[in-house]
Amino acid sequence: MAVPEVKEKYAGRIQEVTLGAGSRGKTVAIGGESTLPFLHFEGTVANRPAIAIEVSDREPDDWSPLLKEAWGDVMGDPAKWAAKAEELGADVIALSLDSAHPERGNTGADDARKTVRKVLEATTLPLIVYGPGQKDKDNEVLVAAAEEAKGERIAIGNAEEKNYRTIVAAALANDQVVIAKSPMDVNLAKQLNVLIGDMGIPKDRIIMDPTTGALGYGVEYSYSVMERVRLAALGGDATLQQPMVLTVGYEAWRTKEARTNDEVPQEWGDWAQRAILWEANTAITLVNTGANLLVLRHPQSVALVRKAIDRLMAGA
Amino acid sequence: MPLSDDTALLDGTTAGAQAPDVAVRLEPAGVTVTVPAGSLLEDAISKAGLRVALPCGGQGRCGRCVVQVKEGSVRRRSTVRLGAEQIEEGYALACQTLVNSDAVVLLIDAEPRQERIVGGDLADKVARESVPCDRRRAPVVSAYRVVVPPPDMADNTPDFERLQREMALQYGIRRITPSLTALARLPESLRNGEWTVTAVIEQRDPDVALALDPTDSAGSYRLLDVFPGDQPPRLYGAAIDIGTTTVVAYLTDLATGEVVDGLSAYNDQIARGEDVISRIIYGKQLARRVELRERVVGTMNGLLDEMLSRKRLTRDDILAVVVAGNTTMTHLFLGLDPANIRLEPYVGAAGKFPLVPASTLSLHVHPEALVDCMPAVGAYVGGDITAGALISGMTEGEEIALFLDIGTNGEMVLGNNEWLISCACSAGPGFEGAGASSGMRAVRGAIEEVWIDPVTFEPTVTTIGGDVPRGICGSGMISLMGELMMTGIINKSGRISPDIPTKRIREGHNGLEYVVVWADDTATGERDIILDDTDIINLLRAKAAIYAGAAVLCESVGLSITDVDRVLIGGSFGKHIDVEKAIQIGLLPDLPWDRFSYLGNTSLQGAYHALVCRTCRAEIEDIASKMTYLELSADNRFMDAFTSALFLPHTDESLFPSVQQSLEARKQGVSAV
Amino acid sequence: MALSGIQIYKVLPQTNCKECGVATCLAFAMKLAARQAELSACPYVSDEAKAMLDTAAAPPIRLITLGAGDRKLEVGNETVVYRHEKTFVHQPGLFLRLPASLSDADFAAGVDKVAGYTVERVGQMLRTDGVAIEGASADAFAARVKQAVDKGLAVILLASDPAVIEAGLAAAGNTKPLIYAGAGADSAALAPLAKKYSASLTVGAAGDLEALAAATEKAVAAGAEDLVLDPGMTGWADALALPAQLRRAAIKKNFKQLGYPIIAFPGSLSDSAEEEAMLASLLIGKYAGLIVLDRFDQAVVYSLLALRQNIYTDPQKPIQVSPGLYEIGEPEPGSPLLVTTNFSLTYFSVAGEVEGSGRKAWLLVADSEGLSVLTAWAAGKFDAEAIAKAVKTTGVAEKINHKSIVLPGAVAGLSGELEEELPGWKVLVGPRESIGIPSYLKLLASQ
Numbered sequence A: 001m002a003v004p005e006v007k008e009k010y011a012g013r014i015q016e017v018t019l020g021a022g023s024r025g026k027t028v029a030i031g032g033e034s035t036l037p038f039l040h041f042e043g044t045v046a047n048r049p050a051i052a053i054e055v056s057d058r059e060p061d062d063w064s065p066l067l068k069e070a071w072g073d074v075m076g077d078p079a080k081w082a083a084k085a086e087e088l089g090a091d092v093i094a095l096s097l098d099s100a101h102p103e104r105g106n107t108g109a110d111d112a113r114k115t116v117r118k119v120l121e122a123t124t125l126p127l128i129v130y131g132p133g134q135k136d137k138d139n140e141v142l143v144a145a146a147e148e149a150k151g152e153r154i155a156i157g158n159a160e161e162k163n164y165r166t167i168v169a170a171a172l173a174n175d176q177v178v179i180a181k182s183p184m185d186v187n188l189a190k191q192l193n194v195l196i197g198d199m200g201i202p203k204d205r206i207i208m209d210p211t212t213g214a215l216g217y218g219v220e221y222s223y224s225v226m227e228r229v230r231l232a233a234l235g236g237d238a239t240l241q242q243p244m245v246l247t248v249g250y251e252a253w254r255t256k257e258a259r260t261n262d263e264v265p266q267e268w269g270d271w272a273q274r275a276i277l278w279e280a281n282t283a284i285t286l287v288n289t290g291a292n293l294l295v296l297r298h299p300q301s302v303a304l305v306r307k308a309i310d311r312l313m314a315g316a
Numbered sequence B: 001m002p003l004s005d006d007t008a009l010l011d012g013t014t015a016g017a018q019a020p021d022v023a024v025r026l027e028p029a030g031v032t033v034t035v036p037a038g039s040l041l042e043d044a045i046s047k048a049g050l051r052v053a054l055p056c057g058g059q060g061r062c063g064r065c066v067v068q069v070k071e072g073s074v075r076r077r078s079t080v081r082l083g084a085e086q087i088e089e090g091y092a093l094a095c096q097t098l099v100n101s102d103a104v105v106l107l108i109d110a111e112p113r114q115e116r117i118v119g120g121d122l123a124d125k126v127a128r129e130s131v132p133c134d135r136r137r138a139p140v141v142s143a144y145r146v147v148v149p150p151p152d153m154a155d156n157t158p159d160f161e162r163l164q165r166e167m168a169l170q171y172g173i174r175r176i177t178p179s180l181t182a183l184a185r186l187p188e189s190l191r192n193g194e195w196t197v198t199a200v201i202e203q204r205d206p207d208v209a210l211a212l213d214p215t216d217s218a219g220s221y222r223l224l225d226v227f228p229g230d231q232p233p234r235l236y237g238a239a240i241d242i243g244t245t246t247v248v249a250y251l252t253d254l255a256t257g258e259v260v261d262g263l264s265a266y267n268d269q270i271a272r273g274e275d276v277i278s279r280i281i282y283g284k285q286l287a288r289r290v291e292l293r294e295r296v297v298g299t300m301n302g303l304l305d306e307m308l309s310r311k312r313l314t315r316d317d318i319l320a321v322v323v324a325g326n327t328t329m330t331h332l333f334l335g336l337d338p339a340n341i342r343l344e345p346y347v348g349a350a351g352k353f354p355l356v357p358a359s360t361l362s363l364h365v366h367p368e369a370l371v372d373c374m375p376a377v378g379a380y381v382g383g384d385i386t387a388g389a390l391i392s393g394m395t396e397g398e399e400i401a402l403f404l405d406i407g408t409n410g411e412m413v414l415g416n417n418e419w420l421i422s423c424a425c426s427a428g429p430g431f432e433g434a435g436a437s438s439g440m441r442a443v444r445g446a447i448e449e450v451w452i453d454p455v456t457f458e459p460t461v462t463t464i465g466g467d468v469p470r471g472i473c474g475s476g477m478i479s480l481m482g483e484l485m486m487t488g489i490i491n492k493s494g495r496i497s498p499d500i501p502t503k504r505i506r507e508g509h510n511g512l513e514y515v516v517v518w519a520d521d522t523a524t525g526e527r528d529i530i531l532d533d534t535d536i537i538n539l540l541r542a543k544a545a546i547y548a549g550a551a552v553l554c555e556s557v558g559l560s561i562t563d564v565d566r567v568l569i570g571g572s573f574g575k576h577i578d579v580e581k582a583i584q585i586g587l588l589p590d591l592p593w594d595r596f597s598y599l600g601n602t603s604l605q606g607a608y609h610a611l612v613c614r615t616c617r618a619e620i621e622d623i624a625s626k627m628t629y630l631e632l633s634a635d636n637r638f639m640d641a642f643t644s645a646l647f648l649p650h651t652d653e654s655l656f657p658s659v660q661q662s663l664e665a666r667k668q669g670v671s672a673v
Numbered sequence C: 001m002a003l004s005g006i007q008i009y010k011v012l013p014q015t016n017c018k019e020c021g022v023a024t025c026l027a028f029a030m031k032l033a034a035r036q037a038e039l040s041a042c043p044y045v046s047d048e049a050k051a052m053l054d055t056a057a058a059p060p061i062r063l064i065t066l067g068a069g070d071r072k073l074e075v076g077n078e079t080v081v082y083r084h085e086k087t088f089v090h091q092p093g094l095f096l097r098l099p100a101s102l103s104d105a106d107f108a109a110g111v112d113k114v115a116g117y118t119v120e121r122v123g124q125m126l127r128t129d130g131v132a133i134e135g136a137s138a139d140a141f142a143a144r145v146k147q148a149v150d151k152g153l154a155v156i157l158l159a160s161d162p163a164v165i166e167a168g169l170a171a172a173g174n175t176k177p178l179i180y181a182g183a184g185a186d187s188a189a190l191a192p193l194a195k196k197y198s199a200s201l202t203v204g205a206a207g208d209l210e211a212l213a214a215a216t217e218k219a220v221a222a223g224a225e226d227l228v229l230d231p232g233m234t235g236w237a238d239a240l241a242l243p244a245q246l247r248r249a250a251i252k253k254n255f256k257q258l259g260y261p262i263i264a265f266p267g268s269l270s271d272s273a274e275e276e277a278m279l280a281s282l283l284i285g286k287y288a289g290l291i292v293l294d295r296f297d298q299a300v301v302y303s304l305l306a307l308r309q310n311i312y313t314d315p316q317k318p319i320q321v322s323p324g325l326y327e328i329g330e331p332e333p334g335s336p337l338l339v340t341t342n343f344s345l346t347y348f349s350v351a352g353e354v355e356g357s358g359r360k361a362w363l364l365v366a367d368s369e370g371l372s373v374l375t376a377w378a379a380g381k382f383d384a385e386a387i388a389k390a391v392k393t394t395g396v397a398e399k400i401n402h403k404s405i406v407l408p409g410a411v412a413g414l415s416g417e418l419e420e421e422l423p424g425w426k427v428l429v430g431p432r433e434s435i436g437i438p439s440y441l442k443l444l445a446s447q
């Protein structure tokens, strides 16, 4: 019996963005698809979603004991940490220059350069470099990072509506990629892309981060925001065609479910299994709505997500 | 009007009974009052019988109730809009400052609020409007000359029934009920007029009478008054628009339908809050509602008295009153509690209001005249909109029309002859001028148009009346914002760019600001006229709210905003709404300019038509009963559309192709220079 | 095809008599379009209009009921492809497969596990729905089905032999079981049985939607009404692609033959409980109606229930953050306390500005039902009482060593009342816009 044609003919396609160049042993392309996630029957999924592992330049004091257990003493050293992350299957290293935060070390541009240099040397993978999330310090260390990694095509972030000019200018001047982060809202995401685009940075150098909530903490909002972004992009809206990065590890490991086993109901089950699934299920749900790059924390969830993506790509 | 002590206590901000009294001397009046320590300065001022304007209703938001504390100790809860130097110099907000000790306080003259505007040009406007109706031929009140056979012993029917009989015989008018005033005057009028009288008959369209009171099947005719002989009586009516900000009235000759005078004044309730929410909150207690009612009635009576005296008429000459106002204004005018309008699920006491004798409402008109308030359809879509929709003519054809009434609230109606749907969104004071650093109302000296040189970033301004600039009014804000965007001084999210090479951009109290007029070139010579980041945010919100409301309204019936055939703009926005600039900033949809018409004060015109034409009155009733009200507070689509509109011109630039084009052209033009 | 409000309005009486409970015919039409009203509420609708609207109103995906009593499970009746358009209405049922090979004790333990699992999350009790029981001999099968049904669970009968199936159906009584006879089974042949026991019936066709549509048509012709589709997923990509196509065909093309809920067995495509959980997550996110798990780990089930709860919420609700006390940059007892509402964008901009300022602060988020500061204030949802309540319930007073609270400047007018609600507290008025926060915090710190 004839079934009506349900293939969509999309006018748009997701922008492909490539991370890594120069001394990087590996480059990672994300985006480029012409359909919704893994609907191989109606379009091409040019690149598999990539996994970045989050590495901090200072030993995190608020991370779950489960994460500390998993990473052990490399956590004190971003270079070693990055090397181990590469070994454990990362596609990209997401280096957080957290120590630049005024309350957490207040390190400056010089330190940032050194850290970036060290990490570049310790791994062959492409880098994302995140600032500490405070306007002045972000501008200071991200400019330094962009300069230091000139020629390596790293991504720097986050550029936000209230602070994007300096960061975008640094990416523009040093041929890097910029991460445009907006609160969970399709309009705000688009607005930021327009503002950043107005500065003249080419479209193949913008990745958008539409912000996510973890499973149980607003993941459904991201699900719908991302799906709207994706449908608009495929529908031809050029200002929403940037690939999407999501800081899943950060969000998932903030939840009570992942962080702790103290005074939790017995029905929540085994702590480690729960915590890892919390990260993995958040990740897979977002992959299902268009995530192109996931920043994760736990080696086991990295392995799980990687295998799941393998399986999803198998239909191609 | 001074507040009584009781009211001050009701304020809830006055310190407990234990607090010692302090003496506050108020300059320049030189009055001293005693209040308990910890009292609000504003209470002290009221107690002294003086006034300070409270545009935001004493909410500490507008910063307009500023006074200068010369001596004494005070505590400032909020210092909105005051810079550190100003605080140093003793400036304080009367509504947010508590006096702790004896003090000397200087009241500062603010923008005149009671300035009267002659409505002459508005009256012209009415004459030009073409609403197809038999106005002037079917007014609510008409006079009839009746010859009544005198009674004798054979026919001892009482006077009124005798008149009734003759009305039926001579004019076919049956079922007349008398007013008490008319009955009282009838015997004497009949006899003084030697059995000829002029009967003033009020007639309500049967449909309307039914709609207003389904049990009243006989009450379509009422003998309102009666005069001896056949002297042509003076039959006048008043149409009054009670706006949140401005009250406007027409005095109309009911016999000819002519508007003989028009006048407007600021709604005296402004002193108790600039927007409806502030007033609803202010009116929580009965005593304050009474005060609010008295204030608006005072304003209305002021207008009526002035017009009557100009036309040498008396109160008794006004025999009918039609009032159009938003739902809250109508509630407050009738003394109804508006509290529930503001609270979920947002319902007022009534949508259709009874005819109320003017004497009950203390209006300065004939005591038997009935006051007819235009029906409301929702919490924020009131009689001003149902009356305005009539005037817009939107119900006459199949074309889809969008009727916008832009003010502090943006109200709008979408539809045609078959269906109507309306909504309201809070636009805030962005376009009223009042909320902004250098904002003012559309009066003389207000900047209403701005052009900015894209190379030097120097502005050229024009003001209302060509006066030396004093501030910027709503139309000026739209114009300025459009120019700032087109010249790249602000980016598309409205932030002022620090990189533009001009000394007009500088760091101010609220982030960056753009100087429109240097202090030396202003009327006061004291302060630069500026627009800052916060002002821009407010403007963005105001325009976004209106556009979003329109977008959601269209979406709710499955239309896109570009399906709209006509955009009809009403409201007291002013005579100058520059469609091009309004499109540039995304306030109005990007449609061909010939689809827009500006109609002026549609609420007042609607009230006027209801007064002079019973068919129009019935039509308004019909509009109200078929108008669907969409409550946006409960609608997340609005938040989404709002965020989307919170960009210049809009997040979805494909909705504004003409703006895209001019931006492109400008870009190329500038780079060519 | 769904009709718009205006299209429906055109066939209504247009008299605005209000008897349907709303103010106008158009308002009623809009409610009908949004499926928030029943046509029968209008006494004056013409028969012609009725006929037209009934067809348009029929759900594109059939509603299927499994189980009875308080565990009655309804799936289907979905009206949209994408969640942001409108709520996904019926959460997919979660079942545990209990193989025939289980010992009686293990079987009983399995049933108990499912029946006994409930967990509370944001005020809702979440639980799994039932078991999928694999058939052995007719008697053993009947006994097992009865055992599950007695525990109140919904059951799926995994059996191919009609005699065994009938034994199971009889044992299930009137609890509306689902027959699953295997992907290749001739479902039309089972239709009479399904009808007899008012059970629903699975129709399968491996990976071939045309065959699937033909099969449902045949089953319907044979008397079955309540069908469930097994499109025969052979891999993870299939598990996304097939449901997506089915959903589109049903909703966008109104193709009735495929307008039924979908059943999926993620365990057969996974090597571990975690993988099974991830595939189940994908299926919850997109379009499964019934999910049968092979493994029952509490952590897995909990994460799936949480996701299911998330996905099946109303997407039109404003995005909210949970009310409570938020720490911005490890605040100390002396750090300032700011209050705002729980509309997410409000929270984001306030928290973002505080963060961006590099200062530490306590951010008290009051429950404003997801409205922004001014909207909530206007609607009376962000008043002194609500703020005082937030102060009290979060116990913030124990965490800080001062008693000052900073109000958003836009609601400065609440300061008097708030001081009354919070005796001993000092109410400060912050900036009107969040962009003013950094300079305000600087000012505060300098004082």
Ligand code: SF4
Binding pocket: C012, C013, C014, C015, C016, C017, C018, C019, C020, C021, C022, C023, C024, C025, C028, C041, C042, C043, C044, C045
């Ligand atoms: S009951 Fe029918 S006719 Fe009356 S308002 Fe409702 S839809 Fe219209």
Ligand code: FES
Binding pocket: B053, B054, B055, B056, B057, B058, B059, B060, B061, B062, B063, B064, B065, B066, B093, B094, B095, B096
């Ligand atoms: S700030 Fe005092 S009245 Fe507005």
